[in-house]
Amino acid sequence: GESVGLHLPTLSVQEGDNSIINCAYSNSASDYFIWYKQESGKGPQFIIDIRSNMDKRQGQRVTVLLNKTVKHLSLQIAATQPGDSAVYFCAENSGGSNYKLTFGKGTLLTVNP
Amino acid sequence: EAGVTQFPSHSVIEKGQTVTLRCDPISGHDNLYWYRRVMGKEIKFLLHFVKESKQDESGMPNNRFLAERTGGTYSTLKVQPAELEDSGVYFCASSQALTTRLFFGSGTQLSVL
Numbered sequence: 001g002e003s004v005g006l007h008l009p010t011l012s013v014q015e016g017d018n019s020i021i022n023c024a025y026s027n028s029a030s031d032y033f034i035w036y037k038q039e040s041g042k043g044p045q046f047i048i049d050i051r052s053n054m055d056k057r058q059g060q061r062v063t064v065l066l067n068k069t070v071k072h073l074s075l076q077i078a079a080t081q082p083g084d085s086a087v088y089f090c091a092e093n094s095g096g097s098n099y100k101l102t103f104g105k106g107t108l109l110t111v112n113p
Numbered sequence: 114e115a116g117v118t119q120f121p122s123h124s125v126i127e128k129g130q131t132v133t134l135r136c137d138p139i140s141g142h143d144n145l146y147w148y149r150r151v152m153g154k155e156i157k158f159l160l161h162f163v164k165e166s167k168q169d170e171s172g173m174p175n176n177r178f179l180a181e182r183t184g185g186t187y188s189t190l191k192v193q194p195a196e197l198e199d200s201g202v203y204f205c206a207s208s209q210a211l212t213t214r215l216f217f218g219s220g221t222q223l224s225v226l
Contacts, residue, residue: 043217
């Protein structure tokens with residue numbers, strides 16, 4: 001598996017609880033934001049995205065909130081399950097292109113059964 | 114449908130040696146990207162291909178790194194000569210168009226000793 005070697009912020013929750021993972025971004029010109037999930041030994045997996053003309057978007061058990069005023073992004077996971085344990089990254093498209101993403105450091109989510 | 118595949122999954126080499134990483138994008142995806150995460154840092158953009166052409170290589174750290182995508186299918190990333198600071202995880206991603214989401218491979222863990 002991958003050796004992370006990062007001192008990541010961590011969040012530990014009980015199975016069934018809701019999780020909230022936060023991310024701050026710095027570039028006010030960013031107009032596209034994505035949350036990725038990375039499990040051990042795998043690459044980042046797309047969870048949900050949001051464009052700057054929205055402040056909320058919902059998926060299956062996940063909700064992304066965008067506050068452009070304070071440049072803050074959050075990911076809410078409802079009824080967290082053990083399979084949700086992973087590192088979660090937010091990313092932004094600083095520069096206006098979807099491909100040139102700027103990633104955050106990541107948050108390690110641990111779900112306790 | 115096969116996802117983005119990367120080879121090898123792990124590579125351990127000595128300083129000064131050469132290593133070549135390979136990425137096979139999802140079939141039909143013209144856009145191919147390389148990202149990497151070195152120890153203690155965030156995932157960072159390296160470069161972007163559209164078919165066989167380099168569209169943006171602004172993230173390439175120095176001229177010891179050479180990326181190719183001959184024929185517009187798979188891509189290789191060569192590091193020659195490798196240095197200690199090149200250690201990290203190298204991710205490849207692909208997308209159908211610039212405005213669509215990126216799909217990441219599982220990465221190549223490179224260790225330079």
